[in-house]
Amino acid sequence: MLKRANFKPSRNTLENFGIATAANGTPEQPQIPDRLCVKCPGCGKMLFTIDVQKNDNVCPECSYHFKMPARKRLLSLCDEQSFTEWDSTLYSKDFLSFPGYKVKLKSSRLNSRENEAVISGYGKISGSPCALFAMDGRFMMGSMGCVVGEKITRVFERATQQHLPVVGFTLSGGARMQEGTLSLMQMAKTSGAVKRHSDAGLLYITILTNPTTGGVTASFAMEGDILLAEPGALIAFAGPRVIEQTIRQKLPKGFQSAEFLLEKGFLDDIVARKDMRHTLSHLLKLHEKEA
């Protein structure tokens, strides 16, 4: 067999073509940036971020649903150029001087490039007009403070005024503890708005995404006329670890997952992200009043 040792090393020096290369200064050293790959929590495979993003943030191997940025979700769901954002300039203040809250707000804004943990607005899904909101997990885990509560309340108030159905994507760690009791008050406030919207005979569809927990579950997330969820979503008031530690019992397998809740009758259906637009447009069409 021919081996490397059979060949002599070349004595040629690097050719200097007499022309400087175009790159000025030292070129960047080859390296694999952290954002290039992600590990799928579902199947454990290493995936290229671009493959996951192209596939609506769903693992191409095992269909694990990664979290989806709220803006991307709304833009990909609505008809092209049909989405108009509402209340984009509202942002939270640290009125309780809660330790570390200011820093957290700032880093969340930088990280998510959003002003708050929820984005709301008006859009059309396959031609059906509706009011929409979607929560963003990159902003303090989608926790509900005064601004989130206010924005959601306004969505329902506007929708009631304009006779629009509401489609909402929930994702939250619960009430924002940095805003104390005022954040808990948002549960009642949003629920009131949902009730008035409902009394006006209007449709509200919620899509519970991974994870929907705490005060959000206990208020507007579970108040939809039609409750849908994404596959594998954790839907809970208190999370499984908290319950296990409190009651000192092992929980059944798949407890609090969307599939478990569907089986127990808490949900109407589980819809994969790729079918979401189709399902929503179908539901909206069915509930449209004939002109």
Added chain:
Amino acid sequence: MFSKILIANRGEIAVRIIRACKEMGIATVAVFSAADRDALHVSLADESVCIGPARVQDSYLNMPAILSAAVTTGAQAIHPGYGLLSENAKFAQLCEECHITFIGPDSGLIAKLGDKDEAKRTMRAAGVPVVPGSGLIDSDATALAAAKEIGYPLLVKARAGGGGRGIRLVNSAEELLPALHASAKEAEIAFGDGACYLEKYLNPVKHIEMQILCDNYDNVLCLGERECSIQRKHQKLLEESPAVCVTSQLRHNMMEAASKAAKAVHYRSLGTIEFLVDSDLSFYFMEMNTRLQVEHPVTEMVTGMDLVKWQIRVASGIQLPFAQKDVRLRGHAIECRINAEDPENGFVPSCGKINLLHIPGGPWVRFDTALYQDYTVPPFYDSLLGKLIVYAQTREEAIRKMQAALAELVIEGVSNTAELQMDILSDPSFLDGSYHTDFMEKREKLC
């Protein structure tokens, strides 16, 4: 200039690229699959990294492994060779993100030219002749009107078609609608997309391609043509340059069109523009290949330029130091591909140990291969054993030289196509240069 390059390929092309790097003083990193531990490119390179098991999907197409190999060895650029990842826009994009130079055009260009429909539209807009055809057909009436404009015979093609499905040959107006409906139905079932269009049917036709070389400063050189009409199942067997049928006027027009095509997309790196040339010497753009071609040595012989070295140089940002007027095409070159296939036995692939190897020599005889005595050809990869290239002043002399060289070539242990190549060289229609893309089909019918 890069000081280290990783070669993401195997076989003769990996060896070819390593040789160019050695001349240029560039350190080389070979990657290999577990089945290629004894391959020549692994021994020739300065460093080598195993990137996975034998299956190409797990090794030579394993992008994370190849990128990791490049980063850990500190290679500044990756040469993809031909085939495998060479026209993979995603791989080129990943290289860009890792600050590794992909030796080829950027990912955007690969994607744009890889979409055949978009490439044709771009070329048509740039004024490059494209096979006359219709847009997508939406009704029987538009089909008939479009067919009248194109003229018969024509082809009905499905937009999503591939592998010969959704294609119908139509000789007259009566056959059009049944063929259209059949194609639409077939494509609907096979690809879920029944959209069809019409295209002029060219027959007999020659496959002639133009080599271009572009730097990052919009300089475009056209390095003449290659005649690649001798094909079997769309696999080229023998290539030559210049083409017999191409007159100097036609060559001038085709070179202009090729340059125009390259400029229209601001092409960078080495590329090939494939044309179909019909019997009245009209030529039509078919597709553009954004990589080094298997048959590049033919052009190297007639231009005296080392294409691999120039591809590496322009990728490192060097400006082409010469212009189109400095490109001189001289003499005649022929390349015969020697594949590990048994032509006597339906071209079944062959593999095994090379018991005896003799490579022909003499002036202007070149054999590009990764074979050596006692090497075992693995069964997992493509069947190319080597490429025999000869160069002479005239076509006649080149054919004689090739005949002599083929007779001298000895590869014992695996069946190969050397004998078939000798038969092709003595075929009357090859000798007078009148052959078309159906050459092999006609020949097989006679046998």
